[in-house]
Amino acid sequence: MGRDDFTGRATKRTGALAARSAACRDLIVNELALTTANRFLQPYTRKIILHLTQVIQINPGGAAQAIHRDRLAWGKYLPKDIEPQLNTIWALTDFSAENGATQCVPGSHKWSWARQPKPEEIVQAEMPKGSVFFYTGSVLHSGGANTSENMRMGINLTYCLGWLRQEENQYLSCPPSIAKDFDPSASGFARLYPGRVCLGLLQ
Numbered sequence: 166m167g168r169d170d171f172t173g174r175a176t177k178r179t180g181a182l183a184a185r186s187a188a189c190r191d192l193i194v195n196e197l198a199l200t201t202a203n204r205f206l207q208p209y210t211r212k213i214i215l216h217l218t219q220v221i222q223i224n225p226g227g228a229a230q231a232i233h234r235d236r237l238a239w240g241k242y243l244p245k246d247i248e249p250q251l252n253t254i255w256a257l258t259d260f261s262a263e264n265g266a267t268q269c270v271p272g273s274h275k276w277s278w279a280r281q282p283k284p285e286e287i288v289q290a291e292m293p294k295g296s297v298f299f300y301t302g303s304v305l306h307s308g309g310a311n312t313s314e315n316m317r318m319g320i321n322l323t324y325c326l327g328w329l330r331q332e333e334n335q336y337l338s339c340p341p342s343i344a345k346d347f348d349p350s351a352s353g354f355a356r357l358y359p360g361r362v363c364l365g366l367l368q
């Protein structure tokens with residue numbers, strides 16, 4: 166469970182999914198996700214890596230997370246015109262306005278760091294179970310408030326530039342016995358850039 170308002174006191178997070186779940190390993194190398202991440206990040210790197218894996222379960226009563234940019238994991242040191250990260254959140258339950266569907270501020274990747282959204286500028290990624298929402302490391306977003314009676318569950322799988330430090334240390338969280346079976350040829354990346362490895366896990 167979260168230990169502060171940002172991680173969410175009514176929100177359960179489970180990481181190290183590459184080690185824990187074969188189904189998540191398949192999702193990590195999902196062709197649509199990898200191809201999208203590679204095309205988006207390719208101007209800034211020759212290789213992308215797995216950044217963070219997390220099941221995020223917002224329980225009933227969970228408050229909305231503060232609106233933020235995930236790229237602030239690296240502080241404000243990266244030049245603003247470098248896009249460091251691409252994110253997916255896969256819906257394991259329906260995502261609705263009531264149960265805490267991810268909030269997002271379209272266009273805010275171009276805003277100054279200081280500009281705050283007006284309530285009417287915030288939309289929610291409402292989507293049926295099985296869908297995936299893509300958002301960049303620069304766009305303002307957050308987990309929503311869950312005012313419903315049921316939990317909202319999503320799998321957050323995020324990718325970043327190969328030369329950046331990962332938010333979740335994949336070298337420690339995924340043992341070699343599992344990492345060795347990751348198949349780079351299964352990824353869109355391998356086809357776009359033959360011979361280049363897609364995940365930090367494989368280096």
Ligand SMILES: O=C(O)CCC(=O)C(=O)O
Nearest residue numbers: 221266267306307308309
């Ligand atoms: O749970 C969500 O919808 C988003 C969570 C999020 O943005 C985060 O934890 O950084």
Ligand SMILES: [Fe+2]
Nearest residue numbers: 234235306307
């Ligand atoms: Fe976030």
